[in-house]
Amino acid sequence: MSIQDIIEGKKQWRAHMARVKALPPDYQIxxxxxxxxxxxxxxxDLPDGPLLPGIVDFFEEGVAAGKGVLQLTGNDVAAFCDDLIKDSPTFADVYQESISGEVRPS
Incomplete structure (x- = not known):
C-alpha cells in the first residue's frame, strides 16, 4: 500500500464521516x-467494502422520507446488522477456519 493509497483512503473516510455527521442525531447514534x-x-471487507456507505445511503433515504431511524432498522439493531452480513465471511469465520484447518471455497 503506497502513501497515495493511504491518503486517498483517508479522504474517502472523511467524506463518509461527513455524510454521517449530516444525518439527524438519532440516525448518527x-x-x-x-x-x-x-x-x-x-x-x-468492511473497511473497503460497500456496506458502510450503503447504510448511509439507506439512512439518507429514510431521512428524506421523513422516517425515524428505528422505523428503518427495527428495535433490534444488532439483528438488523446480522441480516446485512449473513452471507459475508467474517473475521470469526476466518479464525475458525484457520484453527480447524478447513479451506473455504471461493
Missing part, C-alpha cells in the same frame, strides 16, 4: 452503534 458492532463481528 444508531449508525455509530452499528459501526461499532460491525467492526467487532463484521465482514472481512
Amino acid at each position: 444508531v449508525y455509530k452503534e452499528m459501526q461499532r458492532y460491525l467492526f467487532k463481528v463484521g465482514p472481512v
Whole structure:
C-alpha cells in the first residue's frame, strides 16, 4: 500500500464521516452503534467494502422520507446488522477456519 493509497483512503473516510455527521442525531447514534458492532463481528471487507456507505445511503433515504431511524432498522439493531452480513465471511469465520484447518471455497 503506497502513501497515495493511504491518503486517498483517508479522504474517502472523511467524506463518509461527513455524510454521517449530516444525518439527524438519532440516525448518527444508531449508525455509530452499528459501526461499532460491525467492526467487532463484521465482514472481512468492511473497511473497503460497500456496506458502510450503503447504510448511509439507506439512512439518507429514510431521512428524506421523513422516517425515524428505528422505523428503518427495527428495535433490534444488532439483528438488523446480522441480516446485512449473513452471507459475508467474517473475521470469526476466518479464525475458525484457520484453527480447524478447513479451506473455504471461493
